[in-house]
Amino acid sequence: MKITKRLKEIVNIVDCGKKVIDIGTDHGLVPLYLAKTGKSCDILATDISKASLKKLEDELNDDLRKIIKTKVCDGFEGIDIKENQIAIIAGMGAVSIIEILKANIDKVRKLDYVICEGNIGNEKLREFLNNNNFYIDKDFLIKDGRKHYDIIRFKNGADRVLKLSEIYFGKFIYEEENPLLMPRLFKIEKKNLAFKKQIENNSINKEGLDLVEQRLRAIKEVKEYENKRSNRISK
Structure with missing residues (x-):
């Protein structure tokens, strides 16, 4: 199964065996890839749009339906957090991601970690995380086609205070060289x-x-x- 470099970089930092919630799944490419590669056997794909979820549901065979469940909802509304579970929130603006996190912040803190890929305004997301006792453990820049993307993984727990440049361009810019x-x-x-x-x-x-x-x-x-x-x- 082929997916974009952006989505491949996201699934690469999902640990094998984790239960996964894909918030705003759209066409469901991430859940399908995780299931077909055997990286996760417990996936909940959600979207605010029933029509978007229908596109994913139409791709599911009997075996995939045992792994991937779908739910029409806004963010984490109506979702119970399980042990050994993570969340992915990708393909939307950082302001929308922050709103999703703030609306159910107690649920977010119970997750093992969250992977975010905001398509704009990631300095706002880093600032929010840094001010609300979340620890960023991965933060890197990639290029897919002509566009750049920041991929951030974080979990509950206090972090050091980030410099202004780290807020804008990534926590690890002074530790990990990136030619981009x-x-x-x-x-x-x-x-x-x-x-x-x-x-x-x-x-x-x-x-x-x-x-x-x-x-x-x-x-x-x-x-x-x-x-x-x-x-x-x-x-």
Whole structure:
């Protein structure tokens, strides 16, 4: 069974034998892959859309129905958390992910861990996790086609206070070298310098300028660290 690189990276960090809840499953590609590869034999696929779940249900044979159950619900509503269970929340904005987590935060804390892949605004998700006693144990950047994705795995438990640059670009950017990081940062920097100039020159209302400047400070932190690291290597 073929799946996208993005989804493959998500299932790669699911430990074998875990019970899985796939929140917002859409077409159900993650549950199908986990079941067909034998990585999980207890999967609950949920979606707020009955029509989306129907697409998955139509793919299930008798054997798969023993492994994959479906439920129309919003987030974790109506779900009882089991022992040895994890959740996956992927393919939506970080703000939507945060709303799902906040709505049933006690249930989230009972899970072994949660894997999130937000398609926008992941700094908001990291900040939420860091401020609400969740421990990020995996956090990495991938590229699938022309798009970049941040994949974050976390569990209940206090973490160290993250730097601004770590909030924006990943907890482990100073520990794990990723060749995708700096080219992406230069692209984001160029875009935000243009935003800043446009706001300063053309907008009476300076709303949004603080956010742009914060993002630029985060990029500056990373660049300063990289320059120091390069100097240490060259000596």
